[in-house]
């Protein structure tokens with residue numbers, strides 16, 4: 056089997072703060088990491104590889120040169136091959152243009168992939184659109200929100216979550232999945248993997264090399280435009296009670312709720 | 319590149335680097351001057367903070383229009399149904415959709431995809447739809463993204479709406495992203511605010527990014543339809559107008575048999591109140607200290623007359639409760655009448671999922687916890703002391 060995993064480098068958004076005075080984003084010292092859901096997608100691929108000897112796992116990313124770091128991380132954990140799509144022509148791509156570029160890149164991979172895995176969403180943009188988008192360009196079925204997979208005889212049985220439950224689905228390979236964090240616990244890079252990653256030289260692949268139509272990539276090809284970025288208005292709290300007996304505060308709360316006629 | 323950097327003006331102060339949401343700016347090792355990389359989206363956040371005016375945005379050439387925007391008219395919402403039941407988000411979208419359609423002076427359409435879903439039509443009219451487009455087809459009986467996307471794309475090509483809104487649910491998010499590729503247009507995910515400019519007829523789509531730390535307003539200037547998904551509970555459900563009707567259009571669409579087969583559907587929340595849609599929610603965070611203490615919250619939920627139990631991600635990650643209960647950015651968005659957060663610190667990723675609740679109550683022993691900034695009533699105290707007293711007071 057050949058499994059392609061799309062991984063994205065993202066700023067660790069939990070560390071992002073808003074500056075209280077200037078109301079702008081403070082990103083100083085915020086590290087870049089592999090998108091957490093992509094770690095689960097990679098882990099799913101690596102577990103399938105363990106179950107199905109002879110499986111090849113390719114990690115693919117599109118981003119600036121420093122995004123090579125997430126590919127090295129993927130190799131450290133056990134990915135066999137990597138591809139770094141890196142070209143100024145991709146800059147400003149929205150999900151439409153990103154989906155196109157990734158699909159072109161996947162189209163150049165040999166052998167043709169049996170599975171293409173994505174994280175459920177990237178934590179910087181949170182759109183969850185790139186996975187289904189790539190699948191559509193490639194003409195593959197796509198199962199979103201997957202948290203389990205068994206592969207046998209060219210068929211996959213996949214568990215996918217809904218808001219209030221889950222489903223078991225059957226699909227013939229090749230297909231695409233977007234993966235939830237419930238799927239597994241991602242492994243750490245092994246020592247051997249780290250050595251391999253260190254030695255790895257990653258040559259950037261350009262738009263031309265994947266035969267991307269220049270009119271379908273980058274900012275100009277992106278249907279959507281970010282026109283304004285701003286900070287959410289500061290939240291204002293209500294009353295705060297402290298230093299009183301728990302029983303007294305509890306009674307006061309019930310009274311307040313009855314007064315507001317919510318209970 | 320749409321961002322221009324005048325290196326003669328750049329002083330290497332780094333102000334822009336710190337504000338770039340996309341990590342697209344770096345300072346050269348040699349002289350500290352700024353360089354832009356592929357992650358740039360030309361959002362302009364940096365331009366505003368540059369003290370010396372070294373940054374500017376060159377108007378990017380417009381993307382080639384898919385079709386003349388003027389040829390598209392009307393606003394559509396996807397009327398999501400599951401097993402023949404309309405989902406709340408469908409009504410919420412109709413409410414907002416009605417308002418926007420009126421501003422644009424166009425009809426509000428609802429698109430109903432499924433098999434044997436005729437009963438769903440009347441409520442859509444009663445909640446504001448002027449037209450209901452129905453595709454009733456065996457391939458749409460169980461949701462799988464391929465036939466749903468195919469049907470939706472075909473209707474869009476046929477009727478050319480200028481705006482399409484769908485719920486940002488596991489179903490809506492799954493198939494509408496394919497539709498965007500098939501009809502060659504933009505799609506903005508998880509909007510929390512929608513407005514229209516009646517003059518340009520553009521949809522102003524505002525959404526949180528970076529875990530809710532920033533908001534971005536996004537346009538789709540040259541492609542039609544303009545498409546957006548909206549999370550459940552972001553907009554209020556409108557009051558129905560009994561007896562209101564409209565025009566039902568039964569659409570014939572040729573669909574291939576589904577390539578994904580549903581083997582089994584499991585409802586994991588059979589005996590519990592689902593936080594999505596609940597009127598009262600009591601949520602436990604890491605402060606609860608263990609799975610067994612969710613019993614205390616279940617008791618509080620009971621004392622409130624049947625509240626749903628929610629959880630922070632920390633509580634879910636600790637394995638104390640299933641992820642179906644998680645509220646927040648990667649969980650559910652909720653908008654109950656009362657939200658009681660117990661032992662939840664109130665990180666931004668949690669707040670984005672619950673801050674539009676009507677009344678928020680926080681119980682936390684740390685007076686500095688950020689949850690107090692959004693709470694209408696904050697109680698500083700240990701939850702193991704306060705909650706039992708609260709249960710007592712409610713039962714009196």
Ligand SMILES: Cc1cc2nc3c(=O)[nH]c(=O)nc-3n(C[C@H](O)[C@H](O)[C@H](O)COP(=O)(O)OP(=O)(O)OC[C@H]3O[C@@H](n4cnc5c(N)ncnc54)[C@H](O)[C@@H]3O)c2cc1C
Pocket residue numbers: 068069178529602603604605606629630631632633644645646647648649650660661662663664665666667668671681682683684687699700701702
């Ligand atoms: C991409 C991403 C997505 C995320 N999505 C979500 C999401 O959807 N939902 C979500 O909730 N989080 C989400 N998070 C995690 C979020 O950043 C926080 O880590 C999480 O919300 C913290 O949970 P908590 O408040 O329960 O725990 P903590 O932050 O540890 O807070 C525990 C609180 O309990 C209080 N406490 C302790 N003991 C007691 C006691 N006896 N009585 C009263 N109070 C007590 C403490 O004072 C503290 O304030 C996400 C993070 C990332 C990076």
Ligand SMILES: Nc1ncnc2c1ncn2[C@@H]1O[C@H](COP(=O)(O)O)[C@@H](O)[C@H]1O
Pocket residue numbers: 061062063090092093096115116117118150153157172173174175176177178180181182183184185186
């Ligand atoms: N630039 C990228 N390079 C590689 N994979 C990506 C990229 N952007 C998005 N993805 C993949 O698509 C998923 C969804 O991303 P998004 O639609 O941005 O939320 C991610 O979890 C990744 O698997």
